[in-house]
Amino acid sequence: MKLKLFYSLAAFFLFACNHKRSDEKVVNAPLAENLVTLTDAQIKNAGIVTGKIEEKEISSILKVNGKVDVPPQNMVSISVPLGGYLKTTKLLPGMHVKKGESIAVMEDQQYIQLQQDYLSAKAKLGFMENEYLRQKDLNQSKASSDKVYQQAEADYESQKILIASLSEKLKLVGIDPGKLSITTISKSISVYSPIDGYVSKVNVNIGKYVSPTEVLFELINPTDIHLALKVFEKDLDKLFIGQQLIAFTNHEPLKKHRCEILLIGKDIYSDRSTDVHCHFEDYDKTLIPGTYMNAEIEVKNNRARVLPDEALVRYNNKQFAFTKKTDNQFEMVEINTGDRENGFTEVLISNEMALKEFVKKGAYSLLMSLKNKSEE
Numbered sequence: 001m002k003l004k005l006f007y008s009l010a011a012f013f014l015f016a017c018n019h020k021r022s023d024e025k026v027v028n029a030p031l032a033e034n035l036v037t038l039t040d041a042q043i044k045n046a047g048i049v050t051g052k053i054e055e056k057e058i059s060s061i062l063k064v065n066g067k068v069d070v071p072p073q074n075m076v077s078i079s080v081p082l083g084g085y086l087k088t089t090k091l092l093p094g095m096h097v098k099k100g101e102s103i104a105v106m107e108d109q110q111y112i113q114l115q116q117d118y119l120s121a122k123a124k125l126g127f128m129e130n131e132y133l134r135q136k137d138l139n140q141s142k143a144s145s146d147k148v149y150q151q152a153e154a155d156y157e158s159q160k161i162l163i164a165s166l167s168e169k170l171k172l173v174g175i176d177p178g179k180l181s182i183t184t185i186s187k188s189i190s191v192y193s194p195i196d197g198y199v200s201k202v203n204v205n206i207g208k209y210v211s212p213t214e215v216l217f218e219l220i221n222p223t224d225i226h227l228a229l230k231v232f233e234k235d236l237d238k239l240f241i242g243q244q245l246i247a248f249t250n251h252e253p254l255k256k257h258r259c260e261i262l263l264i265g266k267d268i269y270s271d272r273s274t275d276v277h278c279h280f281e282d283y284d285k286t287l288i289p290g291t292y293m294n295a296e297i298e299v300k301n302n303r304a305r306v307l308p309d310e311a312l313v314r315y316n317n318k319q320f321a322f323t324k325k326t327d328n329q330f331e332m333v334e335i336n337t338g339d340r341e342n343g344f345t346e347v348l349i350s351n352e353m354a355l356k357e358f359v360k361k362g363a364y365s366l367l368m369s370l371k372n373k374s375e376e
Helices: 002-033 041-047 109-138 146-172 233-238 361-376
Strands: 035-037 049-052 054-069 077-079 084-091 102-107 188-192 196-200 217-222 228-233 244-249 257-264 273-280 292-308 314-316 318-324 329-334 337-341 344-348 357-359
Touching: 035 361, 041 361, 054 233, 054 273, 054 337, 054 344, 054 357, 109 146, 228 233, 228 257, 228 292, 233 273, 233 292, 292 357, 314 361, 318 361, 329 361, 357 361
Parallel strands: none
Antiparallel strands: 035 329, 049 357, 054 228, 054 292, 077 217, 084 102, 102 188, 196 217, 228 273, 244 257, 244 292, 257 273, 292 344, 314 318, 318 329, 318 357, 337 344
């Protein structure tokens, strides 16, 4: 019985000692887990080079997005001032049209009435002109009263005004008054394209009556397309008129389009952004209005603290660098980074940290040594 009790006590003390040593190992391990100690030969073989933090003027890339847009002067809504029934059209969305090309034919009895009114007024003009001249001669010889002469003059001038107004109405619907005669009166009129471009919308069908306020077609001249970017308020001070940028689409990210900033909006929307309008240096007919695009704008920063890219290592999805503690000992520290340019990366560190000496070459070798150490 005593022998059994002795073995039990011995086992208990043995477990307690092992447990204590295990706890001590866990407690003490973090104290050196980020430290790497190398011999002079190992430092030479690893190509370790140390140095102070540098300061450089580094550019950052402002990433924004937007869409291809068309200025108002390149978008045309086609309507008929007097309304009417659509007789024929061949337009389909995406179709190309030339300036002056007939794109639709409209019919309505009011077109006949308008031509009739114009020709009738024109026919009466000769009679009224002769009557006015006759009354003028009679008035000069005192053979007629001033009242009769003035009435003839007013009728003549009114008729000229009527003809002028009817002439403009005819031009409004596309009828040339100079070519209108009794034999050319027509119940239909043609609608002509005012620009070279593409059809973006067709809002009518054959036989439909269209009022003067309705839009039949919408045309776009895409040769002057521009890029409308959405830029947030906090980034506006980084932009200026004439600034260059690169734009690309989601489906062709490698095809870059050079642009220049033409206009920066002055109104801030509810989401604290505004529109920045940019001009494409080269017209690309594959860019359709409404196409979503990404843009990268290079903006200058103030002087920043930087390290060479090879001085930074990634571990567990975090960025680290090594500082020199002694000639043979280095410590891995987590680093927050900023922009990158020309092989250097901006490091966001405190003034105290900036005074330390960093490993500029061989950081990856130190990381491998540290990982091997942790696996032992």
